[in-house]
Amino acid sequence: xxxxxxxxxxxxxxxxxxxxxxxxxxxxxxxxxxxxxxxxxxxxxxxxxxxxxxxxxxxxxxxxxxxxxxxxxxxxxxxxxxxxxxxxxxxxxxxxxxxxxxxxxxxxxxxxxxxxxxxxx
Amino acid sequence: xxxxxxxxxxxxxxxxxxxxxxxxxxxxxxxxxxxxxxxxxxxxxxxxxxxxxxxxxxxxxxxxxxxxxxxxxxxxxxxxxxxxxxxxxxxxxxxxxxxxxxxxxxxx
Numbered sequence: 001x002x003x004x005x006x007x008x009x010x011x012x013x014x015x016x017x018x019x020x021x022x023x024x025x026x027x028x029x030x031x032x033x034x035x036x037x038x039x040x041x042x043x044x045x046x047x048x049x050x051x052x053x054x055x056x057x058x059x060x061x062x063x064x065x066x067x068x069x070x071x072x073x074x075x076x077x078x079x080x081x082x083x084x085x086x087x088x089x090x091x092x093x094x095x096x097x098x099x100x101x102x103x104x105x106x107x108x109x110x111x112x113x114x115x116x117x118x119x120x121x
Numbered sequence: 122x123x124x125x126x127x128x129x130x131x132x133x134x135x136x137x138x139x140x141x142x143x144x145x146x147x148x149x150x151x152x153x154x155x156x157x158x159x160x161x162x163x164x165x166x167x168x169x170x171x172x173x174x175x176x177x178x179x180x181x182x183x184x185x186x187x188x189x190x191x192x193x194x195x196x197x198x199x200x201x202x203x204x205x206x207x208x209x210x211x212x213x214x215x216x217x218x219x220x221x222x223x224x225x226x227x228x229x
Contacts, residue, residue: 107156
């Protein structure tokens with residue numbers, strides 16, 4: 001079955017860190033760019049970061065640049081998001097999404113169900 | 122950064138009616154790289170349209186997209202009960218993707 005399964009979310013204090021994972025199955029993971037998109041409670045979609053299939057092209061939203069790091073392990077078919085210096089405004093459901101192309105900058109034809117990150121003291 | 126503004130914020134219509142949703146970009150979207158998604162409560166977004174006017178796999182033909190440059194629209198020709206949801210546009214003409222704020226389509 002073609003799917004993405006996120007994990008790693010939870011409750012963290014402001015200034016803390018979390019590492020999200022996204023396990024892919026049912027398609028050739030190494031052929032596609034991957035992205036993270038988040039959605040704050042009751043709000044719209046916000047693009048967070050994208051990584052090309054080879055890992056050579058990386059992009060971040062200004063809101064997370066310098067704090068978040070996207071990476072991937074093609075042998076494990078897994079995408080990661082290391083989140084440091086977390087703020088209350090980072091509280092959201094984090095979706096992993098499969099790009100249609102190998103390079104970054106695409107539409108998303110497959111989404112996971114999301115993992116919830118709550119930043120609160 | 123390209124800012125996408127969707128209108129209206131909320132659209133109230135009845136099943137069987139025609140819905141037209143708008144998405145306006147702050148600058149021209151390269152190669153009309155504009156997508157539309159549908160999101161129902163508690164679910165992940167679902168791709169409807171890419172390249173401004175191409176339907177994604179399995180999307181009914183009552184959904185259609187049009188537009189170019191800075192003005193785009195999504196039309197649902199005859200609303201079915203399952204179409205009431207939130208709709209987002211997304212531009213992917215630049216590596217830093219942006220989404221519109223969404224249009225909520227509700228039952229009148």
